[in-house]
């Protein structure tokens with residue numbers, strides 16, 4: 532059973548906690564000489580306390596832009612539109628000063644390259660002192676030290692290294708220090724943008740475990756941006772699959788991986804290497820130019836099951852019985868066959884066949 536629907540507000544009905552962050556129809560467009568780059572173009576999702584949402588998709592699909600957009604951390608000249616409801620406050624349109632106040636104690640960001648974020652001239656202790664002194668004014672010096680050492684210990688950094696400089700640590704340790712620094716303020720919502728990409732697999736596993744403990748212990752809501760679908764399967768409750776500035780499918784991670792609905796999700800999963808993989812699968816073509824994205828479904832030029840109508844009409848989002856939401860005409864038509872009228876005559880013909888015919892005509 533499936534329905535086409537507006538954004539979910541079913542939290543109360545299901546008894547789930549209220550979302551800490553509810554994003555609705557968010558657009559983040561970069562201004563360029565060629566015109567706006569529609570990096571995030573009408574995205575809706577929610578994250579609840581203690582929940583981890585994995586954000587996946589090919590390079591250039593808008594994952595980082597979305598992560599930074601919700602925190603208001605986009606470069607000058609970027610247009611932001613829509614709603615980012617954080618505990619009842621819309622972050623879109625909030626003054627930079629107000630946003631700055633929320634960042635740290637309420638909203639956290641973990642970056643990929645810790646060396647560019649840690650000041651090489653400041654000891655680790657000074658980084659923690661500064662963060663806590665700025666955001667938690669009531670703490671004594673001793674309390675600040677205890678909080679910092681606790682956070683570092685949680686990341687496996689011993690107190691004996693508290694007064695060392697960033698360059699005295701390995702890359703993996705620096706990354707863990709960065710995470711401790713983001714988490715020492717116990718933010719309610721954190722975006723972790725590829726936090727383990729530059730690290731070896733053992734450190735990666737350690738960090739993933741730390742992030743899992745964190746949400747259990749502090750009820751932190753986390754958006755984890757990653758290329759690694761294995762990490763999502765292991766560490767995320769839910770997953771959102773992005774393609775060309777849209778979320779094409781989102782839902783329970785296990786459900787989506789076991790039973791992917793959108794052709795792009797299926798292709799993405801097929802491209803992943805596993806022990807049982809005998810050959811590598813590539814998705815033909817590449818993600819589109821986001822200044823002039825394709826009409827209709829943005830994935831249609833690469834979609835193995837595209838219909839003629841997919842090239843002209845944007846698919847509505849469908850909520851399936853499993854709670855998974857997907858934006859694909861195939862699912863929409865299954866949910867409500869009367870939607871087929873919108874596709875018009877011949878709208879359900881396979882696009883591949885149409886392309887073959889037109890090539891043959893030209894020959």
Ligand SMILES: Nc1ncnc2c1ncn2[C@@H]1O[C@H](COP(=O)(O)OP(=O)(O)OP(=O)(O)O)[C@@H](O)[C@H]1O
Nearest residue numbers: 561568570589590591592593594595596597606821
């Ligand atoms: N400052 C900017 N100005 C103009 N275009 C930008 C800017 N930053 C990113 N883009 C474009 O926005 C689109 C989305 O980029 P984004 O970095 O968000 O994708 P991503 O999915 O995070 O990619 P990756 O996985 O490689 O980090 C891309 O087309 C990119 O070229």
